Amino acid sequence: MRLRMFATAVLVVALAIAAAAATGTSQASVDRGQADALTVWLMGDAQANWPEAVSAATQTFKSQHPGVDVNVQYQSWGDYKTKFEATLSAGSGPDVIEFGNTDVPKYSAAGALAPLDRSSFPNSGTWLSGLTKAGSYNGKLYAVPYYAGARGVIYRTDQYQAAGISKTPKTLAEFNAANAKLMAKFGGSKNPNYSAVYFPGRYWYAAMSFVYDYGGQIAKTRGGKWVGTLNEPAALSGLTAWRNVARSYSRANKTGDEAHPQQALVFAKGSVGAFVGNGWEWPYALDPKVGNPALAGKIGAYPMPSHTPGKYMPTFLGGSNLGVPVTSKQKAFAADWIAAFTNTQNMTRMASSGGVIPNTTSLARINAAKPTLAPFADAAKYSWFVPSTPNWANVESANVLQSMLSGILRNPSKTKELATTASERITEILNAR
Amino acid sequence: MATPYVLLLPALAVIVAVLGYPLYRLVTLSFQEYGLPELIAHKGRWIGLDNYTEILGDGLFWTVLGRTVAFTAVTVGLTMVFGTLIALLLARLGTFMRLLITTGLVLVWSMPPVVSVNIWSWMVDYEFGVLNWSLTQLGLDHFAHHDWFVNPIEGFAVITAIVVWGAIPFVAITIFAGLTQVSAEMVEAAEIDGAGSFRIFRDITLPILKPIFVILASLSVIWNFQVFSQIWIIRNARPEDHYFLLSIYSFVESFNTSRYGLGSAIALVMVMAMLGVTFVYIRQMVRIGEIE
Numbered sequence: 001m002r003l004r005m006f007a008t009a010v011l012v013v014a015l016a017i018a019a020a021a022a023t024g025t026s027q028a029s030v031d032r033g034q035a036d037a038l039t040v041w042l043m044g045d046a047q048a049n050w051p052e053a054v055s056a057a058t059q060t061f062k063s064q065h066p067g068v069d070v071n072v073q074y075q076s077w078g079d080y081k082t083k084f085e086a087t088l089s090a091g092s093g094p095d096v097i098e099f100g101n102t103d104v105p106k107y108s109a110a111g112a113l114a115p116l117d118r119s120s121f122p123n124s125g126t127w128l129s130g131l132t133k134a135g136s137y138n139g140k141l142y143a144v145p146y147y148a149g150a151r152g153v154i155y156r157t158d159q160y161q162a163a164g165i166s167k168t169p170k171t172l173a174e175f176n177a178a179n180a181k182l183m184a185k186f187g188g189s190k191n192p193n194y195s196a197v198y199f200p201g202r203y204w205y206a207a208m209s210f211v212y213d214y215g216g217q218i219a220k221t222r223g224g225k226w227v228g229t230l231n232e233p234a235a236l237s238g239l240t241a242w243r244n245v246a247r248s249y250s251r252a253n254k255t256g257d258e259a260h261p262q263q264a265l266v267f268a269k270g271s272v273g274a275f276v277g278n279g280w281e282w283p284y285a286l287d288p289k290v291g292n293p294a295l296a297g298k299i300g301a302y303p304m305p306s307h308t309p310g311k312y313m314p315t316f317l318g319g320s321n322l323g324v325p326v327t328s329k330q331k332a333f334a335a336d337w338i339a340a341f342t343n344t345q346n347m348t349r350m351a352s353s354g355g356v357i358p359n360t361t362s363l364a365r366i367n368a369a370k371p372t373l374a375p376f377a378d379a380a381k382y383s384w385f386v387p388s389t390p391n392w393a394n395v396e397s398a399n400v401l402q403s404m405l406s407g408i409l410r411n412p413s414k415t416k417e418l419a420t421t422a423s424e425r426i427t428e429i430l431n432a433r
Numbered sequence: 434m435a436t437p438y439v440l441l442l443p444a445l446a447v448i449v450a451v452l453g454y455p456l457y458r459l460v461t462l463s464f465q466e467y468g469l470p471e472l473i474a475h476k477g478r479w480i481g482l483d484n485y486t487e488i489l490g491d492g493l494f495w496t497v498l499g500r501t502v503a504f505t506a507v508t509v510g511l512t513m514v515f516g517t518l519i520a521l522l523l524a525r526l527g528t529f530m531r532l533l534i535t536t537g538l539v540l541v542w543s544m545p546p547v548v549s550v551n552i553w554s555w556m557v558d559y560e561f562g563v564l565n566w567s568l569t570q571l572g573l574d575h576f577a578h579h580d581w582f583v584n585p586i587e588g589f590a591v592i593t594a595i596v597v598w599g600a601i602p603f604v605a606i607t608i609f610a611g612l613t614q615v616s617a618e619m620v621e622a623a624e625i626d627g628a629g630s631f632r633i634f635r636d637i638t639l640p641i642l643k644p645i646f647v648i649l650a651s652l653s654v655i656w657n658f659q660v661f662s663q664i665w666i667i668r669n670a671r672p673e674d675h676y677f678l679l680s681i682y683s684f685v686e687s688f689n690t691s692r693y694g695l696g697s698a699i700a701l702v703m704v705m706a707m708l709g710v711t712f713v714y715i716r717q718m719v720r721i722g723e724i725e
Binding site: 014015017018078079082085088089091106107110111112192193202251252253254255256257259260261266326394397398399402403406410429432433 | 452466468469470472473475558559560561577578580582583652655658659669670671672673674685688689690691704707708711
């Protein structure tokens with residue numbers, strides 16, 4: 001009998017743990033660091049692409065504040081928001097944190113970030129307007145522009161030549177014709193895995209560019225309320241154009257995204273003619289550790305052409321901002337570190353070796369002068385951005401666009417229904433409290 | 434007279450501190466609007482039953498609940514069947530093979546799910562996965578670039594395999610330990626009377642080990658009802674709606690949109706559902722105790 005009572009007790013405890021664990025799945029443990037140390041959360045991109053800028057910033061900071069240690073912790077895009085929110089509830093966390101520019105407004109609006117003094121940061125007069133707007137709320141600056149990225153078509157020059165494509169496409173129709181030639185030359189029965197353009201189903205940054213190119217939008221304000229508009233005719237034409245490209249010329253995973261596996265690495269394996277990528281993905285494809293250095297000299301890039309002759313397809317203006325959480329006990333130190341990290345010297349490093357667009361227009365010449373960076377800087381002339389409301393981050397987190405896109409590729413005949421469902425969900429999320 | 438209760442106190446205090454307080458917080462949160470502003474202010478806003486009415490009125494919740502129950506039934510069933518078969522096998526093997534298999538089981542058991550699921554995820558990868566490669570090598574050409582997650586049935590088959598694979602060791606080893614309790618004399622007597630091995634299992638082993646089976650099944654139900662990381666990792670932290678189980682639904686609806694009050698309410702509803710499922714077992718177990 002005792003065994004049974006014990007067993008019952010075990011079950012009851014297991015249930016109680018289940019209840020407690022159900023909400024605590026991601027309560028991340030946070031390294032508080034020492035009292036006289038500054039904790040900085042950056043994304044892994046900094047570690048991979050401009051580590052020297054990070055160490056230079058820390059050095060500058062330490063020469064200003066001897067005795068204060070800097071502890072840089074690299075985070076991943078997948079879970080940094082959840083981790084950050086756990087630190088907010090604990091009342092202690094990082095002193096500096098990097099946000100994706102689409103995520104910042106949510107936190108500035110909620111009061112999670114401390115206001116900053118714009119004039120105390122280098123180049124603040126010439127900051128990129130898109131990133132400055134993302135980092136501001138109600139006229140105050142909450143997050144300093146860090147860097148931006150624009151996407152272009154990164155392609156294999158040798159394959160284009162072999163397929164008889166002498167000039168890079170200038171319109172979407174030419175782009176499709178080029179892809180058809182590539183598929184005929186390299187794909188089909190010769191190599192069923194060949195993609196003329198590698199386009200994973202859930203790559204929403206690139207897919208939404210088609211929507212904006214055809215004059216559509218993800219959402220609009222109407223009478224003071226947000227309305228999802230992906231099911232309006234212009235947006236549907238964009239989705240149809242995208243569907244045609246992704247279904248006809250890509251053999252990429254319909255339910256996959258651009259980062260699993262990294263599309264530059266799939267490109268490096270050889271069975272891909274081109275992909276839509278950021279400037280830094282080009283050197284990544286050549287990385288001797290993970291990519292294929294033999295492709296050096298066989299890669300080029302051009303801005304994604306529009307369906308309207310003479311224009312480029314608008315590219316998503318992605319990027320990051322750096323903020324100081326309200327929970328930080330060392331806000332002045334934190335601002336000093338950000339200032340050191342975003343000075344002209346470090347921005348030059350990020351642009352020239354990292355391949356990103358620096359936070360200030362005064363350095364635009366670095367990108368324009370380098371053949372590996374110029375196409376992306378050029379592409380940024382036409383850009384789009386997500387609806388500017390603090391609730392937008394929740395649309396991303398809820399995977400609304402990704403689910404719609406992979407759904408369309410799987411059931412092309414249901415494009416309109418899926419776009420309507422997604423629009424309704426977007427309306428609901430954007431208008432929530 | 435009071436001594437036993439005094440002696441119980443330290444243990445009770447620990448249980449209350451470790452489980453009681455989080456549970457109390459969970460229950461109060463579930464009646465509050467608790468979003469990002471409340472998180473920063475450390476103070477929620479009382480909204481009564483609104484969170485619960487929102488969940489119970491959400492069509493997706495009911496779909497997900499049904500899916501979770503079905504998923505739990507299938508994975509627990511498979512785990513129990515394979516676990517028992519492996520335990521019976523272990524009992525018949527020589528020392529060396531038994532040691533080998535037990536080692537394998539313990540290795541599977543001790544591997545953190547995050548590690549094992551990532552490895553599984555590589556194996557079923559669309560672009561570079563060894564599974565597609567092997568099937569292609571065997572001449573099944575349509576498996577080149579096969580996407581295991583387009584069709585949710587196939588996707589859940591992969592996920593079920595991962596969950597069952599990870600759950601078998603505990604069940605197999607526990608049942609194997611229990612098998613040593615089945616007296617050899619009784620089995621021998623049954624054999625002399627002409628009973629086959631299935632008959633012996635059904636009429637001798639099963640009744641003797643019933644409490645063990647009941648507790649294993651109940652624990653498995655509780656664990657598999659909350660499966661999270663397997664699906665989360667293999668869908669790259671962005672599962673589609675049709676891969677939602679209750680745990681994922683709860684996470685997406687609360688953490689991903691910073692609505693902690695709603696998330697707590699979902700968690701409590703989930704525990705209620707789980708209690709419903711395990712209630713039968715618990716009652717039976719208490720009843721076995723009473724008869725003895």
